[in-house]
Every structure is written in C-alpha cells, then in structure tokens.
Amino acid sequence: MLRYAAIDIGSNAVRLLIADITKDETGYGFKKNTLVRVPLRLGDDAFLDQKISDRKIEDLLKTMTAFKNLMDVYHVTEYLACATSAMREASNGADIIARVKKQTGLTLEIIEGQREANIIYSNHIEQTLDVKKSYLYIDVGGGSTELSVFVNKAPVASKSFDIGTIRILDNQDKEETWEDMRIWVKEQTRNYKNLAGIGTGGNINKLFKMSNEKDGTPLTFLKLKSMYNQLNSYSLKERINLVGLNPDRADVIIPACEIYITLLKWTGIKQLYVPRVGMADGIINLLIEENLS
Template structure:
C-alpha cells in the first residue's frame, strides 16, 4: 500500500511544497516539488504583523497548493509555519483563515523544533560525518544554528535574525555601504553571543549551509566556472570552497539590484536578501575560523519527512 504525503514549509520569504510517495518498502519517491516567493514578511516583519498584501499572497499560494495536493491524491498533508507566523500578532487569525479557505491545518513550530527538523534534513543529505559541524540555515525571519555531527546534536538555537529582518535594518542603499556591512556584523557579534560561547565549547571545523541562500551561492559559483550541471539537477550535497564563496560574496557587495539580477544562477526572489545573508556567512566563517563549506539541498521539509518515516 503506497502512501502519498504532502509537506508545506511556510517560510518568511518562500513557501515550499513537496509531494512524495512512500512504497511498501518504506522508500521515498518524489512526485512534485515547487517553491513560491510569497514574501510573507514583506511590509510587516519589522512591526510584528503579517501585512494584508502578504496574507493575500500566502492564501492564494496555499489555495494553489491545495489544488495540486488534491490532484496527486496525497492522503497526509503537513504544513509548518516558522518565524514570521510564530512572531506575528495576527498569526493565529492567519492560521484560522488558511484552514477556512484550504482545509490545511498549519502547525506553528518554535525555533528549537525548527532547528531539530533542519538537522534531520541535513543529516539525510549525507553531508555530515564524525567531525563537528555548524549547520547554518538562513531564512527570511530567523537563522538556525546547530552544532552537531552525524550522530547527534550538541547544541541548537534559533535567532530572529533572518535576511528579511536584516534587510529592513541595514539595507539602506544599493549597493550596500561599507558602514552598513560593518553595522550588520557588529549587530551579529552582539546578538550571537550564545552561539559564540557554544562554538568555543564544541569547536566546529565545518560550516554546513542548509538550502536557500547556500544553494544559490553554489549555483552562481558553478556557472561562473562554466559548470552547467546544477541547472539540470540540483545535487543533494555540494561543497563550496571558501575562496569561491568570497569571490561570489565580493561580487554581491559590489553590485546593485539589476546587476545582481544579471548574475547567472541568481534567483529573483533572493536578489536583495542574499546580500545580507552573504554578510552573515562571511561573519560566521571569519568569527569561528571555519575552513570548509558543505551545502545540503535538504532542510526543514525533508527533516520532517524523515522524522515521519522514522516514526512509522
């Protein structure tokens, strides 16, 4: 008896839908996957409420997702909402509206649970080994940091410092100014003190970037070198040399919106936020002296899926 599962990850910037089939052997077969730049945090994240336009975009996207889910006959639907919804003053009424219009029940998860699911997703991608790694997942609303290896999590925390929040705070001119870059780094230095203490204790050597920003950095790096393989199929696990990251990073800082948009491999939905996210990656690499970057295309939704299967 095969079972079809639909997973929705309602991020602050992007909504993801993944539909998979589980066969009798418990093997997964991906049937459908999409991501939509809903920008749920736009126009509201800094005052703690979901803006009406953002809410309308979200509901429209979820109605479309519902149609797709029904067309695939998925029996189980799990929808998870993260930073934007859990912090929004109107988050509860938003979740009720979704149920009313789409019959989708949304689970609003806290930062610790989000970090845990990301860990299971990254672990399923096969990028972890016995070395201590620092997983970094840069969302629009929050950033999750997980110190771990393939066996276990040593420490995890979610910080409400996502790229949309950083953008609202520091992206005052385009290209970004040296003052804004310094201000973002000083802000991260201050806000990430718990991470700094944990890094001193567990001493990670590898940065593992989870999905999103990191996928795009790898795409840009690959195309810059004339490697088009990622445009056909996105690998589940990748590596990004630290010096290659810095080549892309400098380019992002130097260019304005339209120039960044013209970079091969750039996604329109990331074109501005990636600047702030890239500064955060630079901060983490430099501050914690990490020598290697690995990238997992799997993140939250794959983690939820693997946990569901494990419980079966």
C-alpha cells in the same frame, strides 16, 4: 503509492513539496515529485508592522487553496504545514491560521525556533558526516538563523536567532542579537578542533549551484567570500539580468552571504558542506518517522 506533502510557510517564500515515499532494505525514503515555490515575502509585513497585511493574507489564502487542490489531485495521504519566523511574529498569525483552516481545511502550525531546527535535522545529514570532525550546522532563513553544533554525529547544542535575510533587508536585525549569536557560537565551538560547517536554506543552495563545485565537495570560505564580493559589486538589476537570479533571490542572497561569512569568521571554519536540503525535506522525513517507522 504513498505520497506525502510538506508546506513550508517561510518569511521569504512559501513552498509545497509533494514526495513519493519509497522503501528498500534500509527503510523508507522519498523521491521529490513536485516542488512549487511562491515568493510571498510575509516577512516584510511581519518584521516592519508586526502584522500581515490584508493583501498578503489574500495571497496566502489563494496559495493555500492552490496547494490544497494540488495535494488532492496528487492523492496526498499525509501532510504537515509549518509556518516559521514571520508568522511567529505577526500579531494576527492565529487569525490567519483560522482563516486558512476555514477556507481550505488545511491545518497550519506556527512552530518555534527549536522545533524548526529539529525539523531541519530530520534530514539526518549527520549520517553522512565524518566522525572525526565536529560541525556547526547553519540554516539561514528570511527571519531567523538556526544554529547547531554536532559532535560524533549528535547535536550537542542548538539555538535560533532572530537574524535573517528579510530582516536584514528591512533593517530589523538588532545589534544585540548579533552579539548574542557571536557569544553563543564562540562559547559552543571553542573546545572543538577540526570544525567544519554545514549550510542549508535556499540561498546557500543557490550559491553552491553557482559555485560549480561537485556535490559532496565543500564550499571554501575563500570561494564564498569571492562570490559575495562579486555579487555585491553588481546592482540588484545586474544580479537579475547578468547573473540570472530571480528577483526574489537577487536581493536576499547578499545578506545570506553576510550571515554565513560572519559565522565562518567567528569560528575559523574554512569549509562549508551544502547538502542542498531544507525545511520541506525535513518535514517529509519527519512524516516518514511519525507514520512509518
């Protein structure tokens, strides 16, 4: 049995996905075996102080040691470990990578926004798309939002913006970045009629689950807006106790809604499809492409 692992070191959480590789007549795929998520919040340090604190480095080293042990026990043959926005901005990112390598033997790669977007597309959502529609693909993370426009199932434009949930919570999002995103999105989508949205990332996956919509049906703009208004009317404590959100989800879900709602408003998109995949799934797909096809 072939097993691959994906490590996604995000600005909010760090994830390990261990997947069993499957094969049928259409080619290779995977089945999720184990998913571990640790809410480290590296972004809080990176966006406020431009470096990751000793305490968080210790936590990250412990997490990577645990991930390495799990990968050994599961007999993982290939892995890819990617660090995104928080580690891109931390002045001590390279030192941390060296320490992880020394202590655990794991090689981490700090990836640029464009590579992050490409990894997320390795999920090949476009294969399930309706050719008659054009799509704005929105992936919202803790430190950045990756946007792409898909026409006829192919990406025609993509860009990463430093707007993310942790960044907004820490008041580190800049007015001019929002403006750059608005101009870019208007520019790239204005020629396409029949535009729909695709949303990926932990927050939109959670919102979709909470919406009780059936898999494959879109989340409407109005439904998203009403969910946002309801969640926003609660205090953080109520979102944890009444709604049952994890403490590390209860705060970021609000800025995530704001990013999606703003983008849908700017583009006039009424429907958002949520395929419930993310960065870790993309990494596994990328490993399959690189090693098996």
